[in-house]
Amino acid sequence: xxxxxxxxxxxxxxxxxxxxxxxxxxxxxxxxxxxxxxxxxxxxxxxxxxxxxxxxxxxxxxxxxxxxxxxxxxxxxxxxxxxxxxxxxxxxxxxxxxxxxxxxxxxxxxxxxxxxxxxxxxxxxxxxxxxxxxxxxxxxxxxxxxxxxxxxxxxxxxxxxxxxxxxxxxxxxxxxxxxxxxxxxxxxxxxxxxxxxxxxxxxxxxxxxxxxxxxxxxxxxxxxxxxxxxxxxxxxxxxxxxxxxxxxxxxxxxxxx
Numbered sequence: 001x002x003x004x005x006x007x008x009x010x011x012x013x014x015x016x017x018x019x020x021x022x023x024x025x026x027x028x029x030x031x032x033x034x035x036x037x038x039x040x041x042x043x044x045x046x047x048x049x050x051x052x053x054x055x056x057x058x059x060x061x062x063x064x065x066x067x068x069x070x071x072x073x074x075x076x077x078x079x080x081x082x083x084x085x086x087x088x089x090x091x092x093x094x095x096x097x098x099x100x101x102x103x104x105x106x107x108x109x110x111x112x113x114x115x116x117x118x119x120x121x122x123x124x125x126x127x128x129x130x131x132x133x134x135x136x137x138x139x140x141x142x143x144x145x146x147x148x149x150x151x152x153x154x155x156x157x158x159x160x161x162x163x164x165x166x167x168x169x170x171x172x173x174x175x176x177x178x179x180x181x182x183x184x185x186x187x188x189x190x191x192x193x194x195x196x197x198x199x200x201x202x203x204x205x206x207x208x209x210x211x212x213x214x215x216x217x218x219x220x221x222x223x224x225x226x227x228x229x230x231x232x233x234x235x236x237x238x239x240x241x242x243x244x245x246x247x248x249x250x251x252x253x254x255x256x257x
Contacts, residue, residue, distance in 0.1 A: 005046065008033055008042045013104075014080040016077065017042065017085075017088070023086075028044040047067065047091065082095065082096065083250070089111035103198070105253070106199070107203065126148030145159065161173045196222060206234060
């Protein structure tokens with residue numbers, strides 16, 4: 001599958017970034033510019049069924065890892081630094097276990113290689129409750145979604161997927177039917193685990209429930225040399241909530257030999 005991507009920076013080592021569920025490359029534009037300014041080429045991808053990438057019936061990590069492999073081959077990126085947040089973090093973990101020797105370093109943001117129970121079902125219900133043919137504005141869409149999600153920042157993030165198509169009608173940049181059907185797959189453990197000794201960094205938010213202290217042994221079983229960094233005051237959206245601290249932590253790891 002040919003994934004849509006945004007490139008920032010023309011020279012320097014390559015950094016490839018994968019977003020989480022309901023996200024897109026657009027969420028990483030500011031971070032990409034900050035990183036590229038330090039001498040890197042940053043490629044932010046839209047994963048399948050998200051953003052401007054093609055739609056498919058599968059949303060499993062083997063398929064998403066294969067999408068990433070195809071992208072790296074097409075762009076002739078032999079040893080990139082891979083960064084993934086949440087679902088994207090699981091994708092890059094699956095990738096490095098499936099395609100060893102094709103990357104330089106790995107950065108996983110606020111997700112562990114373990115099973116997560118379904119916890120986005122209410123958001124899906126909220127998105128499905130929005131009558132795309134009937135709404136006239138994003139404000140109307142937000143009013144509907146607010147009945148399912150009380151946090152404005154979360155609603156704003158989700159509604160970034162709303163756009164007007166060529167007919168001038170509202171539509172989603174998400175393949176909602178497949179994402180809804182495959183929510184359990186997104187939370188699954190990774191398949192065919194292989195020990196990865198390559199340089200790896202896990203970044204977690206101190207206020208996030210996604211990587212708990214009790215998860216660290218699970219991480220180290222697969223990534224025995226992994227560094228774990230905790231950004232204080234950040235929740236699951238570490239890069240958005242603490243952008244300066246996130247980039248500092250990321251660049252310190254990347255620049256260390």
